[in-house]
Amino acid sequence: MTRLTLERVSAGYGKADVIRDIDLVIESGQRVALIGSNGAGKSTVVKTINGLVPTRQGRVVWGDEELGRMKVSDRTRAGIGTVPEGRLLFPDCTVTENLVAASTFGAAKQHREEGLARVYDLFPRLRERAGQRAGTLSGGEQQMVAIGRALMTRPRLLVLDEPSIGLAPRVVSEIFEILGTLTRAGLSLLLVEQNVQLSLRSVDYAYLLQQGEVVLQGPSDTLLESPMVRAAYLGLPA
Amino acid sequence: MSATILLQALLSGMTNGAIYALIAVGLTLVFGVMRVVNFAHGEFLMLAMYGGYLAWAHLGLDPIIAVVLVVPALLALGVGLFETLIRPAMRVPEINQMAVTLGLSLLLQYLALMVFKADNLLIVQDRSTASLWIGPVLLQMPQAIAALAAVLLLIGLYIVLRKTDFGLIMRAVSQSRDGAALSGIDIGRTYRWAMGIGIGTLGVAGPLMASVLYVNPHIGALFTLKAFVIVIVGGMGSFGGVLLGALLVGVAESVAGVLTTASVAAAVPFALLILVMLLRPEGLMPVGGGSRA
């Protein structure tokens, strides 16, 4: 069973660090949320996990392996699947091609047909659009392709960076229902969201990020009760 | 001017266009996948032409056979170029990358000048003077062979890009590098192969062209320029755009050649470039309608 640990991780872009001393643990099969407002550094945390941004200090440990300078593609192959901010689909490729492109290695390739069938069972709407160019899909459908693509890599941990952004509530609940199905089957989840209410209701444990630092953490129902979260993020009386 | 002459110009324009497409497709592959502008592309064509010439002059090999030797050599040169110069250059600003490939272009020209001297060399065989009648119009045999090889290779490349995992990986990386990496695609390895194939395709063109055109150390620069016109006219990084751009340039050149003087005809591709840039700056068939994620 594979646990992900961030130990005192700092990272950034220019001179300044954008995130500082982040400690975060996702146990195998656990559902964790990372919440915070715009620019808090949530996506930067995601990128230190998937390798798109190098860590400047601290360690990212996956199972018994320190990821260090491991390539992005190798982290994916090691079982960390990402649904990135902005989706990063292949817009000129068809839906099926987007999915197939995420199964060109090892076990993912061996089980490609199975994987495709599974994604199309989860998202029947995508099956109807299998031959359509991804760039011409609706926002919700594109998000489904992004999730499907991550699933094709056969992840043990799925990291989603704001999957609900820009989507109609009905599509959001559809997607969250499917995430529920996936986690019940044992997949670990790191859910990054600005939609605090929704994400706290879908996870076991949560971290609150402010200006690059974890300022609060705990079981999600505790956070829902927290005066700080209620006032600042849920617009409720503390 | 008779219809036959125009038809003749069209046919030889299309023949040249096919050969241009073969040369430009490697440039567009490298640009599309890696976003690297390789100003030394034509110099690798020049090397491939010398390769074909030497194989014929010293080993007595037919240029069609020489292709089998020159392709792997060029592929290796492409991979070597990536590992030595391009990989480190990808971490620096684009303007520095361009300086690297521009510098390489000059370096290769002067190295060729040292090694091969400035002589104009041509493969001359029995079939060099043979020609093919297609209806009322005539095609030189060496040209016909080069164009046929170009068409076959382009079809092959198209099938690989469309139908194989390898091709899908190339397309995925060209459309979203980070999206591809997150899909488990090894970016460095993809770049290495894109450069290997981008330059390897010149291994087909070179030997066959050495029996069409005189080889000299500066022949590549002309083709780099034309390939750039084609790639920009067609839409940077698009396969269909290269075909269209190459045919346009080839036909425009040769039709202008019969309508006006040779020096005007030589300027036609660049006039075409300026025209397209004014009317449709994204090129005729841009990738993804001009957007890129």
Ligand SMILES: Nc1ncnc2c1ncn2[C@@H]1O[C@H](COP(=O)(O)OP(=O)(O)OP(=O)(O)O)[C@@H](O)[C@H]1O
């Ligand atoms: N590529 C980059 N180069 C420079 N600065 C960046 C880059 N990406 C993000 N930043 C900066 O880092 C900070 C944190 O950005 P990040 O994207 O991690 O925030 P976020 O919590 O994901 O925000 P959002 O909810 O808007 O997605 C911001 O101030 C942002 O401007």
Ligand SMILES: [Mg+2]
């Ligand atoms: Mg973000």
